Amino acid sequence: MALRLADGTAWSDTLARAVAATPEAFGPEADGVTTLHNLLSGEWRAAGTPSPVRTPVDNTVLVNIARLDADTARAAVGHAATAHRDWAATPLAERKARVTDALDALTAHRDLLALLLVWEIGKPWRLACADVDRALDGVRWYVEEIDRMLADGREPLPGPVSNIASWNYPMSVLVHAELVQLLAGNAVIAKTPSQGGAVCLTVAHALMRRAGLPATLLSGSGEELSEVLVRAPEIGAVAFVGGRSNGGKVAAALLDTDKRHFIEQEGLNAWGVWNFSQWDTLAAHLKKGFEYGKQRCTAYPRFVVQRDLVDEFLDMYLPVVRSVRFGHPLAVDDAWSAGDPLPELDFGPLISAAKADELRRKVEDAVRHGAVPLHRGKLDGAPFLDGQDTSAYVAPAVLLAPPGRSRLMHAEPFGPVDTIVVVDTTDELLAAMNASNGALVASLACDDEELAGKLAVDLQAFKVGINKPRSRGDRDEPFGGRGASWKGAFVGGDLLVQAVTQGGDGRLYGNFPDYSSYPAT
DSSP, X not given: OOXXXXXXXXXXXXXXXXXXXXXXXXXXXXXXXXXXXXXXXXEEEOOSEEEEEEOTTTOOEEEEEEEOOHHHHHHHHHHHHHHHHHHHTSOHHHHHHHHHHHHHHHHHTHXXXXXXXXXXXXXXXXXXXXXXHHHHHHHHHHHHHHHHHTTTOOEEOSSOEEEEOOSSOIIIIIIHHHHHHHHTTOOEEEEOOSSSOXXXXXXXXXXXXXXXXXXXXXXXXXXXXXXXXXXXXXXOEEEXXXXXXXXXXXXXXXXXXXXXXXXXXXXXXEEEEOSOOOHHHHHHHHHHTTGGGGOSTTOOOEEEEEGGGHHHHHHHHHHHHHTOOBSOTTEEOTTOOTTSOOOOOSBOOOSOHHHHHHHHHHHHHHHHTTOEEEXXXXXXXXXXXXXXXXXXXXXXXXXXXXXXXXXXXXXXXXXXXXEEEEEXXXXXXXXXXXXXXOEEEEEEEOSOHHHHHHHHTTOOEEEEEESSOOOOOOTTOOBOOSGGGEEEEOBSTHHHHHHTEEOSSSOOOEEETTEEEOOOO
């Protein structure tokens, strides 16, 4: 049966809604494409060189972003520092009122923000809504708790917080962090992710700016803007979320400074299976784990399995992989009508055709050097529109025993590709689970929870689940990483406010050059 776009979800309709909601943030069309403004010096400006942004959903051009040069960004940072001084002196009650006004405006446009995420980063509707809702609900919790969090005399940082985040969670990671930083008395600067989320973030920041919040939103290449957004003397703190390569560059740039920082980097999160029999429970966890094609920092792409349990594990696991649903997130059949739910998918495309090609090459390379392909899915039969570009879509794949020389052995694939390593001893289990020199999360499937607790002590992950997954968490749950997966202060709950304020008693929890200190997780 031929499929079509759900009524009212076409990009032209979605963009028109965004422009109508926040016209100040959009420029006129050029050659049929709208260019986004940058939020500089407290106002939206048509500065920068236009560059097209394509959707991974069907590879069409959505908008142009205006890429700024370093000099323009430097001037914007200087203005943000001035705004920071005024905002830091603003009474907490006023800050709470303005953040609440921004939350109310964002809530009124919740469905628009979610639909923008569907088009811009390929999230299925349910997951896009969850991204927006987690941001808004999370910040409302902080509004209720901020008086307590600042009661020990904590004050804003000496300069604005610079936020450089990846594309996968524009609202629940980036906007959420900014609003809490603002609540704590800091002006904020955000760099638009180059790969996706620009329009959603533009609308969100326009609503934040209307509420009187001192926010700056800049577009440009990391190579061009990193020196300014990381090392500028006016910057009070640097928040980075992304891969180890770019995160390492940010950390290196901060080595000779005392600038506050929190740098979240990827790690190979592993799930170990040892002396285990609760297969139905594990199957439910693993099916949910495929959400958003595992394009998130807390996904589990590595399973380390006791040799005696491999057959039982595969009997459970392979049907789960084959049941995963993916495709065009807005494709419906003729029976669909307005008011019906949008497609219920586990994931849509990867973030780009280039990323999809890279992941396919990694799988081919691993198989060529000895990995055993247990499952390689096909795009055939997935819900796509007739003639649609599907270059950014990758079906799930599962490889047994990836070779040591394979990039999939030690690094996170950031896509729907799982690897399985077979072990014979608990020492081998721990070594295989610690393959990436630090991770954000890990889990152990083990009937003997006392034994699992003992094994967990030697896992190089910030959070370890026993017969359950761990995630970034919300509200009062701390978040960080061990080893190479995190540099600087940890965040989440009270720790996020502590990371963006100064004063109080005691030193920060985090991974620092001269010490590491971990909270209870």
